[in-house]
Amino acid sequence: MTMAETFTIMMAAIACQVLLSPIPEPSTIKVISVYLSSNCALFLYLTFASTGILQIIIRIFTSNATFLLTAIIITAFRRLYFSPLSHIPGPARFALTKLFIANEYRLGRVSYTIKALHQEYKSDVVRIGPNEVSIINADAVAKVFSGKYPRGTFYEIGAINGEVNVNTTRDYGKHTPGERFCEQCYQGV
Structure with missing residues (x-):
């Protein structure tokens, strides 16, 4: 594997982390689907560009190893130093x-x-x-609980047919006005 290919794979891992791994909770489905589709695209590219099956297997293995190692290092660095919880003591x-x-x-x-x-x-x-x-x-x-941290993906489970409401939204900008409206309904009860 050339240095340019290794650098490209490392940049892909960094881009994947930046785009698909927001600090609170990454979406596993998005990460796995991008990872699998990238592997399929790499396999198709190598099938048409390479000569032997052994060369294809070696290049896919080294590409995946480089990608995963880079992603693990970036994830560790983000969790230790850039997480909203990084200032809280603990091992x-x-x-x-x-x-x-x-x-x-x-x-x-x-x-x-x-x-x-x-x-x-x-x-x-x-x-x-x-x-x-x-x-x-x-x-x-x-x-x-004084900060406004994004709500976890757990809240999306209750969204029936993908419809978001006050209880299932993760965005505080959408959640807070709806919450205030609901509170008005229960005042004086």
Whole structure:
């Protein structure tokens, strides 16, 4: 693989991260569909441009390895330094993936681990996942919910036939006026 091809693949990984991975939650379906369609396009290109099947397999493998390694490095960098939760104390490994906290759940010691993290970092709020925090003091809840963070993809599940309403929208610009309208309906009840 030439240096130009490697650079092109790395730029594709960076573009994929920038376009498809907003910091709160990436859409898995979008990422996988772009990844699979890119692989199909690469296979078709190599089928017409290459001479042997072994060469096609090697080039697809090296392209995927380069793409995935670049995407993993960018994801790690974004989660550690550019996430809205990056200022919250906690172990870096917990900020990178949920695997470590999932293992604590599996071993049945998650409550002890989280309590130890709060003591270790001397903080009411501790980061325990890429998009997850643990709050030990009720007064700290107001600090966490004071910002206007985009709502997670979980809210889109309730959209019937793709129709968005006050409960299923992720955009605060659309959510807040509808919420105020609904609040007026319940005043005096």
